[in-house]
Amino acid sequence: MTDTYDGPILDNHLHLDPEHGRGIDAVEDFARAGGTHMLVVNKPSWMIAEIPEDEAIFESVFETTIEAVQQASDVLDGRAWPILGVHPALISKLTGRGYTPEQAREIMQAGLDIAAEYVADGPALGLKSGRPHYEVGDPVWGASNAVMQHAFELGAETGCAVQLHTEGGEDFTQVGAWAEERGLPATQVVKHYSEGRLDGPTKSVLADKDELEIAAEIAEPFFLETDFIDDPDRPGAVLGPKTVPRRTEWLLENGHEDAVRTAHVETPASVYGIDTEATL
Ligand SMILES: [Zn+2]
Numbered sequence: 001m002t003d004t005y006d007g008p009i010l011d012n013h014l015h016l017d018p019e020h021g022r023g024i025d026a027v028e029d030f031a032r033a034g035g036t037h038m039l040v041v042n043k044p045s046w047m048i049a050e051i052p053e054d055e056a057i058f059e060s061v062f063e064t065t066i067e068a069v070q071q072a073s074d075v076l077d078g079r080a081w082p083i084l085g086v087h088p089a090l091i092s093k094l095t096g097r098g099y100t101p102e103q104a105r106e107i108m109q110a111g112l113d114i115a116a117e118y119v120a121d122g123p124a125l126g127l128k129s130g131r132p133h134y135e136v137g138d139p140v141w142g143a144s145n146a147v148m149q150h151a152f153e154l155g156a157e158t159g160c161a162v163q164l165h166t167e168g169g170e171d172f173t174q175v176g177a178w179a180e181e182r183g184l185p186a187t188q189v190v191k192h193y194s195e196g197r198l199d200g201p202t203k204s205v206l207a208d209k210d211e212l213e214i215a216a217e218i219a220e221p222f223f224l225e226t227d228f229i230d231d232p233d234r235p236g237a238v239l240g241p242k243t244v245p246r247r248t249e250w251l252l253e254n255g256h257e258d259a260v261r262t263a264h265v266e267t268p269a270s271v272y273g274i275d276t277e278a279t280l
Contacts, residue, residue, distance in 0.1 A: 005252055008078055008264045008276035010037040011244040012204045012223035013163065013192045014230075016068040017043055021230030026241040027072045027080075033245035036078035037268075037276050040069050041128050041163065041192075043229075044087035045111070058086070058111040066123050078280045081272075083163055084115035085128025085151065091144055092132065101143035109150045116154040125272055127151050127158075130165035130192075149178050156183035161271050163190045164201065176200030188271055193227060202271055207239055207247040216251060216259035221267040224248070 011030065016023055030038065042065040045057055062084045072080035086108045094104035118124035129151030131144035148164065155162040162184065164175070176186030179201075187202050194203035196214025204223040205215045215222045224247060226239035251260050268274050 005034075005248075005260070007260070008036045008280050009034055009245050009248050010039070010078075010223070010264050010268055010276055011035060011226055011228075011241070012039050012190070012268075013041055013083070013225035014038060014228040014241065015043050016040050016065070016072060017230040018068050018071065019064070021232055022241075023068065023230065024071050024075060026228065026230055027075045030241040030245065031076055033242040034249070035241070035245045036076055036280055037264075037274075038072060038076070038080045039083050039125065039163075039272075040065055040072065040080050041083045042085070045090065046093055055110055055114060058114050062115060062118055062124075066118070069123070078276060081125035081274070082118070082123055083126045083128050084118050084124045085163070086111040086115070086147070087128075088130040088132050088144055088147070088165055089134075091140055091147070092136070095140060101139040104140075105143040105146055108147045112147070112151050112154055116158050116160075119158045119160045124160075125274070126161040126163060126190075127155055128163045128165070128192075130163075131167070133165065133167045145178075148175070149182065152179040152182040152184045152189070155179070155188060161188040161190055163192050163204070165192055168193075168195070170195065170197045170199060172198060172200035174200070187221070190223065190271060192225065194222075202267065207243045209247070209250065212247055212251065212259075213254075216256040219258070219262070221270060222259075222263055223267055223271075224263045 045061045065082050069080045069082045091104045129148045151162050179189045189201035191201045192204045194205050196211040204225045207224050224244045226243045228241050268276050
């Protein structure tokens with residue numbers, strides 16, 4: 001890291017798979033590069049276990065993530081937190097198995113209900129939901145929006161943020177309004193894999209220099225993320241664990257001290273209620 005910066009560096013969205021992937025090795029890489037905090041999102045259930053035809057599968061996926069987070073916290077100068085939920089593409093896996101979109105919606109909402117218990121009872125910091133990033137038919141699109149709205153209700157009840165996986169784009173004001181209607185401030189909805197510009201939710205910008213430059217100049221709240229997937233079958237499919245610390249250094253070298261503070265201190269505090277400086 002630069003000699004002058006000794007503040008927190010948070011990766012807002014990555015995955016860890018100690019059993020099949022690099023696991024704690026990846027956390028050590030992140031820490032050596034200057035990273036201090038991370039939000040670890042559970043892998044899609046079908047990548048770790050089977051298609052969840054009963055709720056026990058969600059529980060085992062969440063427990064795996066919580067365990068990985070505890071191990072990561074031991075390595076980090078700061079700490080890690082779990083973000084738990086249901087990947088929106090599960091709906092296609094389920095309908096591919098013969099479930100109707102309505103039945104798939106119920107299974108996915110049940111998974112979110114379990115995730116919300118982990119938030120209410122302690123270890124998890126927030127929820128993960130969304131809708132498919134690819135073309136789907138109207139029934140699946142409708143059921144997916146209903147699942148996402150259910151996540152907003154749970155976020156409002158539990159008082160936690162909801163990370164979203166969605167299609168690309170910049171105008172998500174409708175989605176933000178759905179959250180607000182259910183009592184969850186749009187600012188507590190976080191669009192993962194965002195570009196530099198976004199209307200509605202809070203953006204979590206993939207650590208790409210061009211998009212980061214845009215986000216830094218707009219001076220709205222934002223996060224930085226890699227979406228590191230820790231999948232040995234897809235090395236290099238996404239950014240590696242050192243990327244957020246390196247991009248932070250690059251921001252500092254380019255005079256964006258304010259953006260660094262926004263991404264690693266102020267936005268984490270306002271969206272999740274976490275204090276990345278006190279936990280350093
Ligand atoms: Zn992800």
